[in-house]
Amino acid sequence: MLHFNRCQHLKQITQKCFSFIHAKTDKHAQLYLSRTFALAELRKSCHSIHSLVGDKNIILMGLPGAGKTTVGRIIGLKLGCCVIDVDDDILEKTWNMSVSEKLQDVGNEQFLEEEGKAVLNFSTSGSVISLTGSNPMHDTSMWHLKKNGIIVYLDVPLIDIVNRLKLMKIDRIVGQNSGTTMIDLLKFRKQYYKKWYDTRVFCEIGATPEEVADKVLNEVKRYQDVDSETFISTRHIWPKDCEQKVLTKFFSEAVIEGLASDGGLFVPEKEFPKLSCGEWKRLVGATYIERAQILLEKCIHPADIPAARLGEMIESAYGENFVCSKIAPVRHLSGNQFILELFYGPTGSFKDLSLQLMPHLFAHCIPPSCNYMILVATSGDTGSAVLNGFSNLNKNDKQRIAVATFFPENGISDFQKAQIIGSQEENGWAIGVKSNFDFCQTAIKRIFKDSDFTGFLTVEYGTILSSANSINWGRLLPQVVYHASAYLDLVSQGFISFGSPVDVCIPTGNFGNILAAVYAKMMGIPIRKFICASNENHVLTDFIKTGHYDLRERKLAQTFSPAIDILKSSNLERHLHLLANKDGQLVTKLFNQLEEQHHFQIEKNLVEKLQQDFVADWCSEGECLAAIHSTYNNSRYILDPHTAIAKVVADRMQDKTCPVIVTSTAHYSKFAPAIMKALKIQEINQTLSSRLYLLSSYNALPPLHEALLERTKQQEKIEYQVCAADEIVLKSHVEKLIQNQFM
Numbered sequence: 001m002l003h004f005n006r007c008q009h010l011k012q013i014t015q016k017c018f019s020f021i022h023a024k025t026d027k028h029a030q031l032y033l034s035r036t037f038a039l040a041e042l043r044k045s046c047h048s049i050h051s052l053v054g055d056k057n058i059i060l061m062g063l064p065g066a067g068k069t070t071v072g073r074i075i076g077l078k079l080g081c082c083v084i085d086v087d088d089d090i091l092e093k094t095w096n097m098s099v100s101e102k103l104q105d106v107g108n109e110q111f112l113e114e115e116g117k118a119v120l121n122f123s124t125s126g127s128v129i130s131l132t133g134s135n136p137m138h139d140t141s142m143w144h145l146k147k148n149g150i151i152v153y154l155d156v157p158l159i160d161i162v163n164r165l166k167l168m169k170i171d172r173i174v175g176q177n178s179g180t181t182m183i184d185l186l187k188f189r190k191q192y193y194k195k196w197y198d199t200r201v202f203c204e205i206g207a208t209p210e211e212v213a214d215k216v217l218n219e220v221k222r223y224q225d226v227d228s229e230t231f232i233s234t235r236h237i238w239p240k241d242c243e244q245k246v247l248t249k250f251f252s253e254a255v256i257e258g259l260a261s262d263g264g265l266f267v268p269e270k271e272f273p274k275l276s277c278g279e280w281k282r283l284v285g286a287t288y289i290e291r292a293q294i295l296l297e298k299c300i301h302p303a304d305i306p307a308a309r310l311g312e313m314i315e316s317a318y319g320e321n322f323v324c325s326k327i328a329p330v331r332h333l334s335g336n337q338f339i340l341e342l343f344y345g346p347t348g349s350f351k352d353l354s355l356q357l358m359p360h361l362f363a364h365c366i367p368p369s370c371n372y373m374i375l376v377a378t379s380g381d382t383g384s385a386v387l388n389g390f391s392n393l394n395k396n397d398k399q400r401i402a403v404a405t406f407f408p409e410n411g412i413s414d415f416q417k418a419q420i421i422g423s424q425e426e427n428g429w430a431i432g433v434k435s436n437f438d439f440c441q442t443a444i445k446r447i448f449k450d451s452d453f454t455g456f457l458t459v460e461y462g463t464i465l466s467s468a469n470s471i472n473w474g475r476l477l478p479q480v481v482y483h484a485s486a487y488l489d490l491v492s493q494g495f496i497s498f499g500s501p502v503d504v505c506i507p508t509g510n511f512g513n514i515l516a517a518v519y520a521k522m523m524g525i526p527i528r529k530f531i532c533a534s535n536e537n538h539v540l541t542d543f544i545k546t547g548h549y550d551l552r553e554r555k556l557a558q559t560f561s562p563a564i565d566i567l568k569s570s571n572l573e574r575h576l577h578l579l580a581n582k583d584g585q586l587v588t589k590l591f592n593q594l595e596e597q598h599h600f601q602i603e604k605n606l607v608e609k610l611q612q613d614f615v616a617d618w619c620s621e622g623e624c625l626a627a628i629h630s631t632y633n634n635s636r637y638i639l640d641p642h643t644a645i646a647k648v649v650a651d652r653m654q655d656k657t658c659p660v661i662v663t664s665t666a667h668y669s670k671f672a673p674a675i676m677k678a679l680k681i682q683e684i685n686q687t688l689s690s691r692l693y694l695l696s697s698y699n700a701l702p703p704l705h706e707a708l709l710e711r712t713k714q715q716e717k718i719e720y721q722v723c724a725a726d727e728i729v730l731k732s733h734v735e736k737l738i739q740n741q742f743m
Helices: 010-017 034-044 068-079 086-095 099-106 108-120 139-146 158-167 182-196 209-224 251-257 277-283 288-299 307-317 358-365 381-391 395-400 414-422 437-449 451-461 479-492 512-522 539-546 572-579 584-597 604-613 621-635 641-653 668-678 688-696 706-714 727-742
Strands: 002-004 029-031 057-061 083-085 128-130 149-155 199-202 230-233 266-268 330-334 337-341 371-377 401-408 428-433 463-467 502-507 527-534 548-550 599-601 614-618 660-664 721-723
Touching (some): 057 209, 068 083, 086 108, 139 149, 139 182, 149 182, 199 288, 251 358, 277 288, 288 307, 330 479, 330 621, 371 381, 401 727, 414 428, 414 688, 437 451, 451 463, 572 604, 584 599, 604 614, 621 641, 641 660, 721 727
Parallel strands (some): 057 128, 057 149, 149 199, 337 660, 371 401, 371 463, 401 428, 527 614
Antiparallel strands (some): 002 029, 230 266
């Protein structure tokens, strides 16, 4: 359900933009998305105490040996309902022979067809059904079952499956031909399971049937409780009257709206889901895509994005568009220091890790009848990553979602500027602003809060504004995955054992990257200290050391690390909300004071709480270049300037007793002039591509990013717009872009 309260012309909005949806207008207009109808259907089946899901069936799906029959019986006893085993109660009774005899009699293909027909002739309600391992390979019968059931995937470790099949003396299953090993076939089968499940039970190694049954019941409860995972604004003030309803949003609404109507940022109303030690250990040997699927399924309710659809999005986001198959690998640098390399995406920065996925989340969540204009402020890397990510949507989605990126005209590197301009597509544009990033970010926030302007755009053009900066929850959430993945890689590579603490050192400007690491810790990753690394714009370092956020008489310095040339750190608001136990009144007071008086001071107890987990320092321009030079000499590894900032601070703050993961946020080739200066390479009127070829001749790590090199070759004279640092001018540009794109 999407609440719009920014515009006075509510009836016109609903008629023009949502005519197909029944809209209720009272004090606030409520516009119901198509998702709402699905939620209503879920609610209808969720009121029976007897069977947990009313007339719906709980359908257990998994590999042969996953324990579906045993777990099904336990659940049936707990709920007092009928238990049906497809093998024993349907197939063998239909065929008057055992399943193994039937398989031997008719062969693989005919067996699947006859198995499917038998299931199609079967119907029940309010029961627990244990499928065969091969049922999911027959589409028609699975659709038949899915219509009246919640399909629960028992995701059991392969090692447990193989051991159980050996004990059961099963050496052949449906689909296994000569020359195919059991392990290969089991892995092959998984592609069928991921098409069908509504919710997954991620089982630990050696979990008992009773433990799995309890997990199934918890997952079914979560699936049916569509109102349980909601979001509030960081500036939400809790009502004194306990009976007064709290204004909350679903995940899909938080993604669509981006910024809360009160100017705050959306955060989960409840705690982050926490994985058990056993669940984390299962992910040690998993791929990045597998890790992302497990973690994001736990953070996104299936009523917002079905698990199977979410899996498709993740596979699309982290596929061939990344030049490294590991997506976000960890490299040992020296001693107890490790580099988390986040620059293998199509635009060569850590922003790709979220912005290859976020557009798919956004496109899924929006209603089909409205157009959306995404406004983005960029300090360098976000702009090209957003433009690239949204250009990868399908044709229909690109026709209703457009992107405008605003960047400081003279505040980013030449390569970043060329990359942003060159990333413009039919649904995305770059606009240079004659000011700095802080102006761009503040102006966009003000535009979002201007209800007259946003209401006018909605009524006049049927277009709603949203964001793709890290103020948007859909942009921030995927970043949690790579921090968790980095720790798991250290365990996988044998540098640490699971449970051993690590520190993380992150070059920080807008606080989103380091906040994602905080969320990873909340999910169970044992991070000891968060080391905040600043450049000469060290407002965050000063704040962490003193609790005083002071912008008075502080000028923004342009540095070699432009992505953290930021003074107003948006995501700090989310962390302060967390520290203050969700005290929205305090957060509102602090950030209103920052807006009006350009500073605020938090109380001593909050400073102490902050400093329990955070330490911070900053690095000068000279120290940054020196770190690039010394790291190359010692390790033949080239750091980009942002990573060099983190390396300097990590060297200074690390106590050597604990491994530290230094987050590398961009490929060095995006900052070739700074790298050449650091390595004392003479530069004589070179083009962007010739600089990259020159740097590649040094045969250093990491290797040259081919996608970035290709981008430099394409850089001809590409037109883009430049505007004055005036909010009214920005609004005018936004309106013209909307007219050109959607009218």
